Amino acid sequence: MIVSTNDGQFDQLIDDLSRLPTYTIGRATTNSIVVANGKISGQHARLIQCTPTCFIFEDLSSKNGSFVNEVRIARKVVDKQDTLRLADTTFDIDTLLALLKAEPVKAEKPVPPVSITPKLLSEVESNSLNFTEEFADLKxxxxxYPKLRKDCRNREKMIRTGSVILSSIVSISAVVSTGGAALPLLHVLSGAGLSVLIPTLCSTLLSTEEKLEVIDKEYRERYRCPNPACRDPFGTREWELLAQQKTCRRCQAIWVQ
Known part of the structure; x- marks a missing residue:
């Protein structure tokens, strides 16, 4: 589907994207994720993908239960730091997703090693703490964050808000693959603030409380020092005040030149 900022298709696009990827888990071979364990029900649980890292984990009236961090649940917002247990078998989300029925992936050609000269090494070292672009994106x-929290209570208003945000991200046109699986576009949106949340906030699969929890999780995960070696959380600190600070006091990462 070709989407242009001038063709009025944004509302329809967001409506299509709000059909979030859903994966059933169980012993039966008809599930998206098959776990061969006699204590796991035929259709035991399901995962609803809200963002690349955040999910709804829901028990489907299984006999031996579903657990998050050793607490039995009926339905809960989870992320990749949580431990999930189905009956007596423990997983993390990455392990479960690795069991998805997938097409074989073609091997990529090996990339030749780069020769590091003294000059190149000096350039690498001088740029190693430069995170000005990443910090600018955090604005x-x-x-x-507050806009999405406010608007998520009204689905129609959220669709209009999403249309505005999406139209500012998609330039003249974009080729968007949907087909009921929003994940490819989720990755495109993930680099533009919290726009990755738009499909989830427009979805009818989540309650308002669950949507608010997903927003908070994604905000806390993203609004941090952009240095992967630091990741100091910013909490409620204003971006403008952080910009005036210019560097991270913990790791010395450069935020503003």
């Missing part, structure tokens, strides 16, 4: 995260 969108900070500004979109």
């Amino acid at each position: 969108q995260v900070y500004e979109q």
